[in-house]
Amino acid sequence: MSLEDFKKEINQVREYLKHIEYVNNLANYSNNKLTQDLLSDISEFKILKEHYKNFSTDKKIFEYKATIISLYGLLEKYIETWIKEYLNSFSILVVSYNDIDKIIKDNHFKLSLKLIDSITSRGLPKFQHLKKEEILTKLNQCITNAESYTFNTDAFIISSGNLKHKQIVSLFESINIKLNELLCNNQTLADHIKDENQIQNIKNFPADFLYGRIDDLVERRNEIAHGAETLNILSKSELEPYIKFLEKYCQAVFEILTEQFIKQKSIHKFQKIENVINVFNKTILAFEIENYTIKVGDTLIVESQEGHFCEKSINTIQLDGVPHQEIIVTEKKNIGISVEPKISDKNTFYIVKK
Template identity: 25%
Template structure:
């Protein structure tokens, strides 16, 4: 599945890398301009001279980068958690069908949310009446139920790695950072920096994430005594990028494992061609381009793919006929084997 939180985070990290590189280039340009004759450089010489004599400039660049980097982390954590919960709620037919941990956290955080509405600085989207009405419907078994996801974003601590794990753990995503480090996405980052995660405590390799939080707090309190060079910001961007990608993989796998029990079982494929064209019985499901398929591989792990094209009787159609169990050919955006079990999810 695609998560908007990841796309947003990666785009902002690309901007921060660009900012760091341009800031480094600015230093080189200033040094070059100061070597030129004033008559040749003209106004650019005066600008370069002011830049070189403005010693706080580097500190301001550093503070800006650190605050924005931490902002990427915090926004990503909050938004991908909200996307995960929203998707789970779409699939769960009743409030009681939600994962136990998610319901427990929802109870506590809804009460906290309700208390915060009394504060003069409260600026949430929901007032006390709306929160109570939705929560009452959840507890009474109302169908459909209304789950206010905004309550679940609340936290009081900065996102050091242990806090990230606690934040995700309360909604049913256990050991998120430890599992993240073991993903292919994070492993690629480690290899690019010639680093290895320990088997005992793999999450300790996330040292730059914790250091980023420390630096953000220092900057917020006016302490800029430990300024990094522009080039030293890049590894923070790279680790945060890998962390976001790895966490997304962990979150998506947790979601897939949860929703698999609600999928329509299509059994084993009738046939598979080129690994990306599968033929199955529709079981009456109105499969369309964009439909989500869950596939269980030989290791009994589920993964998801999207339907790109639907064919019935060798003709491309907009959808498989609803309510009719018919053989369909599906072109998917992933790979499958004839021995893999397939389910479909509509939400």
């Protein structure tokens, strides 16, 4: 499930609020005599105006509740989905279960047992599609057939209810991703927080301050879900910062998972270019290579000084100043490849293991 799917759904909330505003404007659109005369014979408008007059306060409460529940639903849905998708992709990337990070393996075992307990003793509706036998089979396969394993991905989201930021961080810890540290280095979210709070550096601020909108959203959702009296209703203009923050927060989470997956690819499927000669014009990488076949369209992984990872397609290859579509190198050669900008001589580079 892509980032675009998330953005589409969060924009549906925005459109819902816009629709409410249009309806409100129409219901109030009868302040002058000319308008009253024009609309006096439209029975549907009379009904709308009367209904709006009688339902106005309750309507605001209902719309507020619907918006908060929808926003929290998106948070929970996409955090859970992306974690599960990350693990599924991880199991395809890393062929043998024995090569999986110890933290993930330990948590997989522990959380799978917890998942079994949840579906047998607690009967959580969220996991009603699962059977304990299937969970045990997957666990057993990790031990007995390590080359053909599958994660119990639902086990890693078993504690995902009431997703305040601290709980989201905990979920990511179970897959060995330090979310707080990575969020501070994510430009998408960091720039938004800086602009919103008029601060220059977010690294010295506690998580409660930085991600407080997420926690407040969860608290509001809990109040609604538990039937508490709704007193502090947010208007459309007050809801927009929550929507914007949720959008940037989830985009940052998606970007972090994408980068972390590329990092895992650099470890398990790629090899580091040890002998980098130089980088020219932020697009051309010159390096030494031997016993390797490289062609246009191959992937280069780039790691920045700050630990960010991205993939770039190789656009051109040159050997001794002559362009090639493919080069088969048997002895040490210096070649140049071009990629989309920008790269730096401070980056670390990886090419596919051959």
